[in-house]
Amino acid sequence: MQALQSSLFAVREYLSPVLKESKFKEHGRITPEEFVAAGDFLVYKFPVWTWEKGDASKTRDFLPSDKQYLVTRGVPCLRRATSLAYTDADEDAERLLSFADSSAPSADGDEWVETHAGRQAHRTDSATNAGEIADIPDLDGDGPHDYEERIAKGLGGVSLGGGGEGAATETPDLDDIPDMEEEDLEEGDDEATAAPKVSVKPAAGVVDASTVEVAKGNLLQVRTYDVMITYDKYYQTPRVWLIGYDENRTPLTPSQIFQDISADHAQKTVTIEPFIHSASLQAASVHPCKHASVMKKVIERMNNSVVEEQLAQRGKPSPSGKDTPKKEKKWPFSRKSSGSAKDVQPQAGGEEEEVEGMRVDFYLVVFLKFIASIVPTIEVDSTTSF
Amino acid sequence: MPIVQFAPFSSLVQPSFWHKLTDLKVDVLKLSDDHIPVSASYSVGRTVKDRETGQEVALGCNLTVGSESFEDDHKPPSGLVLATGTFKNFNTIEEFKAADKTALFNQEAQHIWDHILTTRDSSLLNRFLLITYADLKNYKYYYWFAFPAFVSKPAWEIAEEGWKSATEEFKPEQLAEIHGHIRAQTTPSPFFLVREEAGTTSIAPVESYESFFTSSSTSHTVAFIDPSANPQNPGWPLRNLFAYLRALYPTKTASIRVLCWRDSELPSSEWKSRFGVVQIAGDPIEGRPTAVGWEKNPQGKLGPRIADLAPMMDPTRLAAQAV
Structure with a gap:
């Protein structure tokens, strides 16, 4: 069913024309050229992102051959989103964030709500807790190296959730997995090898990932993700793909990946699909059908504040009549920091039509902030220092 | 004085590496188990700030292989350091098990050592060894990395x-x-x-x-x-x-x-x-020092790791979760 759907989508995307006209402020969609421009800006500002060319047979001709998609590797994910179940109590902890001025919320409502601010991971007890249940597919979908552990936990034959993974495939016989420990390969323990699991005194404020304990007493399981951003021609928006690894750097199963996606999106807008720039790779993807409308709203709000800011910088009163103080801004949507030739726009008259507003270069920076709300525990948004 | 302890490399194999290996195995290697040059990359160690506790958490000391690892003239993106190695794929699990791993390892270590002495060149110091067995029908890949490192006696x-x-x-x-x-x-x-x-x-x-x-x-x-x-x-x-x-x-x-x-x-x-x-105290010993560096598996034992890609590759499993 899904394979059919995927290929249908592929055909639909193939047939849809390439967007030519810039519309990003009107409906949140961008052209391939704008995608490249925004991508170039992202790569320039945040070198963790790089352009990739992907599989040669999958090259899409409306994008430059060496700039097919963006990728960043090894993005850390310290906690599971499932442990961030959102309760009423947390609503009290919400904070309003303003992009125009981070210190004082402005009156016209261009703030974002920051949820999960300063929260501790939930201390959970097994009777009432949902996280415990969500952990089970994890055991179920794991590789054979976990079977011993599974049996030890008395869960060997039980298949709970996980889309019947245990039932769908033959459970490999334990005999199939050869005992390949070869302790005699190296003589004794090498004293100069740092033991990874030994708790090291956190010197200089840095702790080893394997020794961090969360409030619950569990070891922190640091997963890492490879995050890819492609251009979706049908929806005319960027699209995000995820490939995850657990703390032992074993690839994550779909059900494990869904633990890192907020409950509102897991298995609704996030699905496992063939990655469009590879012949065979599968990755989790956030379906882009709602991206444009969300981006439109976000961009509208930001654009307003940027326009206001720019007007204020010209020493003109802003349309709302509110005086935005000329202070050091945190958000860089100003002409001053955009560093392009447009910086030297003539000041003549200072007509409001000349105000440029938000530039399309920032599209992906904003997009990442939006994606960060879908995958709250994956640190995709490296732009917070921005 | 405390002995210097080095953080060992941890291998990180991107799924695209296994996809590439599958293609290679079916189309090019077939039953050959020759040594193949392979490349990997690493970057500076990274830390991430835990937003809930405010601690800096150190991420692993990773050496990454991906689909580009089999390309001869691969240039890593800026900021990454390239390491080269030897790759050997076995046709059966028995061969993989029975392989003379000590000999393979020593061969690599000797290669590094000879290179140091003859060329005075540091380009091979990060050389690694990767042996695999690919169970293509079940989408399981057995693999074992070795990062040969010479043991200094006495220690630093x-x-x-x-x-x-x-x-x-x-x-x-x-x-x-x-x-x-x-x-x-x-x-x-x-x-x-x-x-x-x-x-x-x-x-x-x-x-x-x-x-x-x-x-x-x-x-x-x-x-x-x-x-x-x-x-x-x-x-x-x-x-x-x-x-x-x-x-x-x-x-x-x-x-x-x-x-x-x-x-x-x-x-x-x-x-x-x-x-x-x-x-360090004392004079360097004559000849090649012993070397260590087989990667341990998740249980902390010297043994191969297994990448089970069935959940992400097996069509029936994929169909099952896509409901």
């Missing part, structure tokens, strides 16, 4: 205060200067030398050890791109760099100033690079 020791922040030894301007030099290289070299002369800080390849460290310059430091982010453990590549220096310059290297380079970008707050002065 570091002064009681341990590794400290590089800013305690270098001025921020000096570090910025070093950063600029590293960025200016077309292909970043994993190891380099740092010296100060007439107020300027400059770097050079380790091969020019004797000519670069002259009596007119000061602050002679050996540096390397450090994949470890752990404050008290320098990364694995330093081990072979030490072996290299001890083998070629035994009289000058009883004490070495080491800079563990961990800043890929100019830092906004503080530098992450570490500095330490290490010492």
